[in-house]
Amino acid sequence: MSLLSSLRSTVSSLLRRERVESDTDEELRAHVQNRADDLLRLGLDRAEAERRARIEFGGHEKFKEECHEALGTRFLYALLQDLRFGLRMLRKSPSFTTVAILTLALGIGVNTATFSLLNGLVLRNLPVPHAEQLVRFGAHDPGDDYAALSLPMFQEFSRSQKVFSGTFAWWGDIVLNVETEGTLSRADVWTVDGNFYPELGAWPQIGRLFSSEEENLSAAAASQVAVVSYGFWQSHYGGAPDVIGKMLKIEGIPFTIIGVTRNRFTGMSATLEMEISLPLPATHLLGGQPDLQKYLKRRDARWLEVAGRLKPGVTLEQARAQLDSLWPGIREEMAPPDKTSAELGSFHELQLKVESGAKGGSLLRHRFEKPLYTVLAISALVLLVACVNLASLMLARAASRSHELSVRVALGAGRVRLASQMLTESLALSAAGSIAGCVFAYWASRALAVFILRQIYIVPAELNLSPDWRILGFTASATIVTGVLFGLAPAWRATHEDANAALQQSARTLGGGTGRLGKGLIMVQVALSVVLLASAGLFVRSLEKLHAVDPGFHTRAALDVSLFPKPGGYKNLALVDYYRELTDRVSHLPGVVSAGMMHTRFGNVLEWTERARIAGTEAQGQEADFEMAMPGLFETAGISLLRGRSFNWQDDEHTPSVAIVSKNFAEKLFPEGDAIGQHIDVLTIRKWQNLQIIGVVSNASLYDIRKQPPPTVYLPATQYGDYMGWSHVLVQTTFPLATIAGPLRQTVESLGHEYVTSIKTVRQNIDRSLLQERVTAMLSGFFGALTLLLAAIGLYGLMAYTVAQRTREIGIRLALGAARLRVLKMILREALALVLAGVLMGLPGALAASRLIAHMLFGLSPNDPATLAFVTSALLVVGTLAAYLPARRAMKVDPMVALRWE
């Protein structure tokens, strides 16, 4: 018979199992009837004939089984039978089933959730056709990640390259004031060139995308049209179709909406929807440049981000090789001709960066890739602990089913059959757990993503967490591996069931119980918990240390007030006078101790660093953090002036350029001698030359509090008009944030030029900069607690079972005069011995694991003794608590009842 028809018959008989069953029943019944008819003819009466016929025929069920074997469906039939039986057994012990499914749901859930985040952030390609063909390239300063090109550079690359089927460019991710339907809000604005949408395969949801006239780069003026994102359309226009043709204003400049992109179109970003997109020429309107062509033709201004789509068969390496070979020529050609060779130094150092653009850009990826992999490793450990825990619970259950199993063995059940019964049960459990886990993961991954994104972005951002084949595959394999892992121990035990044991009474009173295997499992569980808890403990302690760091400025009672100009708010405004007035008004508010303006903010993730050297020398220069400050800032921030004077309102564009430096900067550049009165040059910014040092202040880590305070240079914003707008007021206050927020907003509003976008305590901003440490500590701490809970459940289960098994023995001990307290101690000692053995097993693992995460720790050695001591004592305490209840039960055993038991 052919394989195919055999398969067909198996499948069809399986599909029609119920019918086959009833067919068989009917056929066999007919047989018995026929036989009975014949017997009737031989002279027996009806009842007797039927009885004889049935006896002759024998056991109905046995035939059915043989018939299934004959039909080739026995294996599947057995599986279904196992499943049915397994589900019945699970229904019979609802508390075990609930604990098991919850454990698995959490175990598989945290893994799926973490993996979903990792998938969305690191693994997943952009949702555009053939994202794998996308390649980003751009020129960057050595040591700076930001890579971009000027438009002429981009056009030259596009003309000369042979590796891409198309290239496109964009500018943006700039948050600007936008007026829609009379309301003012801030939105993320981008500009894109004519190839952007076609190369990304984008289609409008409604309306149209930019035409080639609108994208004409040699036009005299830019077309004022805009495409908005689906999300923006929904949130600002309620999804109304008449949005097409409506006008919105960006920084007061009107644009007509011509189209809406589709939902989830994020361009070349992994997380940001492009809320408003404009044609590339419109960039000059936002940049405030009057002449479009002059703006676009700047040869050395790198402002465009660009990408290309690889031709079929061309690899990233080949593309990189060709672009690299073109770069020196293009760089030469684009060098500004009117500059001296010394001034061109940094331009000639520009390097080309070519990298895959398949996954889209994201600020988050760099920060969260490592933490997420670490969290995934920890959650895998949680699942492993859950497996071991369930294995020992299953084992205890299997031991209490020992009687049932040995009866089955005695009746001839195959060992394979018993093992597969156990595995079927564990797989059914893990499948149920994983379904519940997916629900949990769906919720948890979204909650976590929203939490992270809200901290990082002020504009709508989203991670694509929807299930794809990777997530499904991951969860499915986790489910199967889990089911097999925790089913193995009981299955193995089932194959060693002794048929005789069923018949021996003693086996039920003095049985080996879960025996060495069960104890071994608990030790393994404790050992794994040690590894997990030690890692979690290190992350939590690192975060504590980070919180305790003194960054050199006040973090409490200091508020950071972010200001944003109203549309056109800075037009014809004398900024120095304005900010002097603002600072004055704010510092006279009730509850305000002092106030001062700064350009960025404390805990800014994007550090501002430049190189500076003694004026007139050719030294390499000293790397230093830079910050623009206005009068009042140092007092407000709690950075103390050690020598010289502070900035005042008389330092403006007409007076000689001055600077204040940190103590360590002064010591680095002027090791012997006084820094005051000396002059420095900034290498990286040509205009900043010959700055006179007028003061020295205490050290502070302005941007990254993880670092020792770096040498820092402060410049007076009042001398640099470009750095005065879009600032922050730092406010030292004795009032809580909620009380002072209203008056602060009103004060800024009352001057009519700016508005407050957010008020945060400096502490909140610092916390924001520690987001990855916080997420890691929070998750691993949660997992640690989960692990402790599992350890408690596991140990409780084992000890409760042991006590139940040994009731008779304990009864005898008590009858012979053992003190009850001694029985309690005996059980506790046994439990603690297991925990200690597990801890000892786990410690080397914990030390090894802590080496792996050493680079993510702060202010701790990887084998921090305090953490290890805490972990050990936590497990011992949990172990004692878990063993206490069973031990108390043992103590209360009534000797008479125990002896009469059976």
Place this chain on the structure above:
Amino acid sequence: MTSQAQILPGTLDLLILKAVSLGPLHGYGVLLRIEQISHGALLIEQGALYPALFRLVRQGLLKASWGTSDNNRRAKFYELTSTGRKRLRQEADGWNRLAAAIASALDTQPEEI
């Protein structure tokens, strides 16, 4: 009635195929037919019959269909497929050769050696 013979392993399928080759039969009919054509010498254990019938159906040697028996009872009738007919011929030839060989071996007299 002659004393009943033990059925040799592997011959049950052959007997069923033969019985069915004489005309479509239901299960009980197969039992009776074998008893009849072996003149009561071969008695099939009832329990062994159905698994054998299912096996033969699964192997495609028999096909089964529901019909009505002589006494107006719904019954499943088995008949030979063409593969079954072929198999019956092969098995019968094989059996005959074997039986002849064994018979001739058993008939051997001392002087013939």
